[in-house]
Amino acid sequence: MTASTVTLTARPDFSHIETWVFDLDNTLYPARCNLFAQVDERMGAFISEFLKVDLAEARRIQKLYYVEHGTTLNGLMKEHGMQPDDFLAYVHDIDVSMVDPAPELGKAIDRLKGRKVILTNGSLGHARNVTERLGISGHFDAVYDIAALGFEPKPRATAYDRFLALSGTEPMRAAIFEDIARNLEVPHMLGMTTVWVRPGPPPGPDASIARHERLSHEGADGPHVHHVTDDLRTFLEAL
Missing domain, CATH: 3.40.50.1000 (HAD superfamily/HAD-like)
Known part of the structure; x- marks a missing residue:
């Protein structure tokens, strides 16, 4: 098929x-609900604060880790020793009202x-x-x-x-x-x-x-x- x-x-x-x-x-x-767009934006904001870099650099790191480590989270954990709980809570604190x-x-x-x-x-x-x-x-x-x-x-x-x-x-x-x-x-x-x-x-x-x-x-x-x-x-x- x-x-x-x-x-x-x-x-x-x-x-x-x-x-x-x-x-x-x-x-x-x-x-089409595109919840990932919200998660994507919040990932960038979290990385910017966590690594003390501007949003452009945070987005570059975010996408790089997604490609190299399977998920951005996995990359942050392996490359920076980040604990996952705060990251997961922050990036998934999104509005799901567009989901019927x-x-x-x-x-x-x-x-x-x-x-x-x-x-x-x-x-x-x-x-x-x-x-x-x-x-x-x-x-x-x-x-x-x-x-x-x-x-x-x-x-x-x-x-x-x-x-x-x-x-x-x-x-x-x-x-x-x-x-x-x-x-x-x-x-x-x-x-x-x-x-x-x-x-x-x-x-x-x-x-x-x-x-x-x-x-x-x-x-x-x-x-x-x-x-x-x-x-x-x-x-x-x-x-």
Whole structure:
């Protein structure tokens, strides 16, 4: 299946699935809500204050660490010995009012047989904030955040290994839903069923778009993407 294929009405076989693993941002809510823009701005402000540099330098460091360390947080911890709690609390203190409540998505998740969990590079507080706004927090059995992952972010193999160990998940009986296609590479190798929740059309070469959004599409036509949908709720309702 290629990234141009959108699975909305097909009924793929998920009868073997016992654990349903959902990414949080741009997966459980539409990418057009653009919560990341707020997080991005607050990261720059935190780095500027923490490292005592101007905002331009803070932004350069922020993006450099994202590329070199998988997350800006990981870079700050490794390069500067920063403790993560204050950073996570600050950057995720955002307005989620642009996220619409999603009761129908909640019903679709509730109908899935087995455990439902969230696996996110964000914080536990951020996951609670978003899922409570969506009205779906009660449909998940657990949230595995960046702290639970030992601050090793997806798509690193160590993040998934830690998740599997903590949750007791059997990968051959698990399905994972992600908006960033490359984050499905390791789950595919582990034997998980993968679903790319496409966050909109791929950006053109001249588009002014955040690196995070461009990365969502990189490698999306690879064999690690088993299913594709533009609408998570509709996909789940079709199972």
